[in-house]
Amino acid sequence: MTDPGRIERLRDLLEGQNTLGNSTRFWYGFVLVVAFVFAYPLLTNPFVLKVNTDYFVWMILALSLAVVWGYTGIFNFGQTAFFGIGAYTFGIVGITLIEVTGGTNVAILAAVVVTVVASALLGYFMFYGEIRGLYVAILTLAVALTLNLLLVRTTNTTIGAAEIGGNNGITGIPSLTLGAGPFSTTLGITAQYYLVAVLLVATYLGLRILLNSYYGYVLLAIREDEDRTRMLGYDVRKLKLIAFSLTAGLAGFSGALHAAWGNFIDPTVMGLTAASVPIIWVTVGGRNTLIGPLVAAYALQSISTRLSTVGSGYTNIFLGAVFVLAVLFFPDGLVPAVVNRWQERTGGGRDIDPAGTTEAET
Amino acid sequence: MLELDEVNAGYGRTPVLHDISMEIREGEVVSLIGRNGAGKSTLMKTIIGLLTPTSGDLLFKGESIVDDPAERRARRGIGYVPQDKEIFPRLTVHENLKVGRFVNEANDRSLFEEMYDYFPILDERRNQKAGTMSGGEQQMLAIARALVGAPDLLLLDEPSEGVQPTIIEEISDIVGEINRDMGTTVFFVEQNLDFTINTTERCYVIDTGELVNELPPDELRGSEVVQQHITV
Amino acid sequence: MAGTNRRRSRHRSRRHDGGRNMTARQDDDGAILRTDGLTKRFGGLTAVDDVSFSLPAGEIRCLIGPNGAGKSTFLKLVTGTHHPTEGTVHFDGEDVTDLKPHVRVRRGMSLKFQRISTYRELTVEQNLRVATQRIHDGPEATRRIDELLDTIGLSAHRQAIAGSLSHGDQQWLEIAMAMATDPKLLLLDEPTAGMTIEETRETGELIQDLVEEGMSILVVEHDINLVRQIADRVTVLNQGSVLMEGAVAEVTGNEDVKRVYLGKQAEGTA
Amino acid sequence: AGQVGSGGGGEGPIRIGTLYDNSGPLGFVGKGKDAATEMWLEQQDYELLGREVEWIDYNPGGDNTEYKNLTRKLIQQDDVDMILGALLSSNREALRPIVDENKQLFSYNDWYEGGVCDEFMVINTTLTSQQRPLIDFMVENFGSDYYALVADYNYGRVSNRYARHYAGENGAEPVNEEFIPLETSEFGSTINRIREEDPDWILSLLVGSAQYSFFKQAESSGLDLPYGSLANIAGTYEHVSFDPPVMADTYSCFSYFQEIPTETNREFVEAFQERNPAYTKEEGGYVFLSIADAWNAIRFYWNAVEQAGTVDQEAVLAEYENGLEMDSPKGPVTFNGETHHATQNMWLAKVNDDHSISFLDMDGNETEEPIAENVETSEWFRNQCNLVENSSWDEPQTDYLTPDEGDLS
Amino acid sequence: MAAAEAILRFLVLLLSFFGTLALAGIGLAVIFGIMGIINFAHGEFIMIGAYSTSIAYGAGLPLAGAILVGGLSTGLFGLVVERLLIRHMYDRLIDTLVATWGLSLILIQVVQIQFGGSFGSIPIPFGTFQYGSFSASMYKIALGLTALGLFAATYAVFTRTSYGLQARAAMQNKEMARSLGVDTGRIYMLTFVFGSVLSGIAGGLFAPLTVLTPTMGSGYIVEAFVTVIVGGTNVLVGTFGAALSLGLIQTPASQLFGTLGGRVALLVTTILIIRVLPEGISGVVARD
């Protein structure tokens, strides 16, 4: 097949101290999981595929928060504001242009561009004003809540061809439609599933490369100590701004996918509850990893769907208990805990566990 | 006053101290030397109770204190000045001293003024936030804070670090004084040989987590033991 | 393992310039660093008071003075962490008074803090990589890290979490991080606090080597033996102002300096 | 019913799905609705057309994405014959595209601002346009200057538009319209402003428990004006949860109140409270509008299936469109096939000083009769929406129409 | 006369906005300030205070007594939560945030199951305050004054008592405080209970004004966070200052632009204050 050198070089890009999962065994597992994901449509019904597609979209959102918060230390409590901005932009542009261009490519692009610009403005305001820590959290949350308040009162407002619809949201958002004009195809449930799955895998791998590169180290350094990092000659404010806007763009991208998935978006995605959900994924999964938030997002979303089919009033008691127990017993996140236990049992592979990140502390 | 019996301790699963046994008698001034990472600070933390030994026993005034948490050991009469000073940055100088007195509220002899006499700079800056004091000023504050509690045993982790030479001499004098006047037993870690020689009666040498020797201070300089365990 | 035997490399640090031109542009008077009338007030307290100071390129200068004299504050003014109330800072022939810290660092100054401020949660290697990758990349960076680790004798602790190192080892790591940016001017705030005599002497040698390779160095120290070992000249700060400046012997012989600072240490033991 | 009406083959049980929130801010509404549904099903022994009825009861918890997922699951996995559910309009709008795409019959039955014109939706509840008698009554009896307090979201805003229009037809006008965000519970400045404007009466479109604090705060700052409410009492029983006289002098017009003095209603209330003691007065409960609407909704479906003799959805819908009629706790209700909404009686309730309820006629006299009988949806809506003529199972109309300013005249 | 009325109206409104923000924030401020823990179930602590006040009131206690009961039972509840949960998560800001979020979900649902959608209410006492054509709820004025009193008392506790000094020391450096004989475990427990009592009292004070529902806490939580964080590092002084300045903005804004205007103004002001004072309000008062 390919020469082993190339695989090694690829692994060098993907692996490093900054991400979990650097063993050959990990990659076998990874390939296995991906293979299963791709074979899944053969094994199940459209409903399950459809639901899973949305989980994948949420997982991309989880990744974006993992990078900006877990790795860079910017406690963005308003990541769903960007998710929402992406979704709304996609809805507005999509509805307006679908008749004209026949596709949603422009809408996706617009969603990303608008979120990046919006977040860059906010980021400039924050980071060049030396706002840090919890202040960033409250500020971003305030932005999300303000957007929510304003969107709720957009009854009978139209932008382009789209009715913004107040708290009822925008309905009739087009599904993902690739191509243009007469050559466009609207993706069916299965095609959408595959596309989103590919995007998810690509995002994950892409972020791994990023985190193990030059920038990954700087991001970590910023998380650990901004002033120190500045004294090593890095322009911390600029780097934070970049990290903030790029991950916001990723969140906006996932928002666009979500809007296309449900043909619908409403302001609740910018409310307090929605804003805390990604925080919970990242915390429960393991803040300093990518794989943790991924697993947690998938698990918690599917648990909550499953619970709602029980139809009883005990849903939130159970969900609440899951959160409490998870952080009580796995202080560094579920995934790092499992990995550590696993490594203890088997003695690890090529994995570079940062000398017991988890147990040496305190 | 203090007895250690085969104490083992470490961080997480990393053992640092191996079978440490030693004794400090009432009224003594004892020091501990060893190179970086030998385990000196770890030993201090184990005595005050910030680390729990994996095995072994600690006796203070004849009673076992291994199961006591740090705060109880402090209330039994152990004072501690850590290596990183660890002053409370957002409390004022005076408030820092007040915190140091909770251990011994029963003792009505207030030592505040004495401390202010020892360290006039603290007197001048009573209401400055401790975090904005200079490195050396913080060190003085940390020592004063431990002393206002009138401990029976004082643990000092590198008290001369970052302190100007004249004040090192003063600290050395103060240690002598409290030992003489208040009968305080002192156990300290120090790299500054002059300080050690001037101040102590006995000196333990630690290497790689093991106590390897015990010397009278005047043998320190040029001693072979020191050559072997301190210099590389 | 705690305190395993290790030897700091005697062949240390063949510098890698990363293509950077190391010949410092000097001021008219040949100074790499010059301050004029530098003053910093905190409320009513004048921590640094009208300090005009000049450091010729290639020199090791020690800055001594009583606790609270304003030494650390002076360094922070030089690096831009604090903005002066009055006065200017010239570095490498240019006025840098209004430049941000990171820009000054990029122009070639580097600081080791008095308070240890390694990245406590990251490994030793990650610490060094962050420090050096701005100058060196790829395999070059790894080589530089190896070298630095060798220099400070922490090769065996490459994967250790920095916060779990002993105090002294963290000091070494700090020094290595300051070196890792290949600065023209290295500012060290009490680099040997908490080190044994032997380690202090080694640090001194390291500093001397660095100067031979073209760096200029300003060291704040309380260890007068180290000062004797390395200093070309000494500046004494007292209550924010320069008390005197001169060769080591001159300074240690001065009665004022003895009185406010040195005490019996003036006789010397080295 | 991925394939049209596949559940109607006569094999296996009939499957009915409900999507009423059991948790979240409207959890109490959904629980009441589930209780009504369960009471009916038990009374029928879970049997319809001689077949077993399987009830699939999910809890979307107020989350619109969950509403979507569960609707899909009900249709695609559970293969239900009928779905009843959704509380807020936004819940309904979230799931409506899925219902339409899959041609799934769906009953929406919580009071709302009106406007759904959708082949697959059948609706039996009070619409704002049906509450018109309240506006007429208030203007006639109290005066033409009113102050509108409006919950700031679709229901409030659209309903307010109707109210303003009807008031205008009576020559009345709001002196101010204040849109209030949903979680607001602090009304000091609002009360000040009302006092400045000095209106004859207050139009309440306040929604959600936070906003109900208004009434208490108004009471304690000495504001003493009659309230005409389009959103309180029937659905949220403030006259039970507040001690008198906070709600005294509130006028509310709905198709249902627990106090409706008919035999059918008394029996219904008794039966319901016996099964569910939490809804008795002693427990601070009330058999509120949403419960009665859920009850009517499942009964409408039952009737339609029995008349169709099958659960085939197209056939069942045809029965709805034929104009089902039945007696109910509300009194007689008729299903209007063209609009897919119910035609029903409206009652005007006055909250007395002791918080008891009296029903009034247009002149303000006490009565045992509704204030208006057989009330249709608005004329404007009937002009827009004729699902019999303009829509069919295969070429359905699926709209949600909100009137703009001026549309109503 | 008219001017006097306008001023009075402004002041009374300010007092009630201030009172609401300050009361909503005070319990959170104590717990966050001393323990560095964000209690996301804070709103539900307020809710518990309101419910227990209402129960006590229903059992025949006078309102003041009932509010005290509300405070104490919330304190007791806080004690249980601290022992079972919080104790294991000191120094883990984010984890406590998630755990208390979970706790909040549980509490809302349990109360809903236990007491249903809404709960008996307490009439607003004290009647009406009248001046010229202006009238206001006496109780709201009392509420604002009580908030001032609670702040003064809490401030005194933290600056004048030895518990307060120990608590502040423990907050800044737990290990060192322990080494100096401060029983940090006990201090934390007391602090959490103290904060819970304050939240409970706040809930009790709010109870007559609002409708008691399981989700009522969510109406206070955002305000509480905003107030506390805008306050800055010196939490008590900061929260007080933040409540006052946010109230000062919200009062004219809601007067001029309506309630929504007031809320948007609150959030926007928050954003601006943080931008101008990245260390929060107390950064100006007590620089450190």
Ligand SMILES: Nc1ncnc2c1ncn2[C@@H]1O[C@H](COP(=O)(O)OP(=O)(O)OP(=O)(O)O)[C@@H](O)[C@H]1O
């Ligand atoms: N928090 C910690 N976690 C893990 N290992 C630690 C931790 N603190 C110290 N160690 C390790 O324990 C050993 C002893 O450290 P200690 O701080 O006691 O040394 P020391 O003798 O005081 O040295 P120094 O003179 O540099 O202060 C060192 O190898 C160090 O790496």
Ligand SMILES: Nc1ncnc2c1ncn2[C@@H]1O[C@H](COP(=O)(O)OP(=O)(O)OP(=O)(O)O)[C@@H](O)[C@H]1O
């Ligand atoms: N932010 C600040 N606010 C108020 N005073 C300050 C501040 N920073 C420093 N000071 C004061 O300025 C003086 C100089 O401090 P500096 O840290 O520069 O001293 P130093 O010479 O480095 O002393 P040391 O040798 O003890 O480290 C000290 O008295 C200190 O208390």
Ligand SMILES: CC(C)C[C@H](N)C(=O)O
């Ligand atoms: C309070 C709600 C139950 C009201 C109504 N169903 C709406 O759509 O908003």
Ligand SMILES: [Mg+2]
């Ligand atoms: Mg040490």
Ligand SMILES: [Mg+2]
């Ligand atoms: Mg200094």
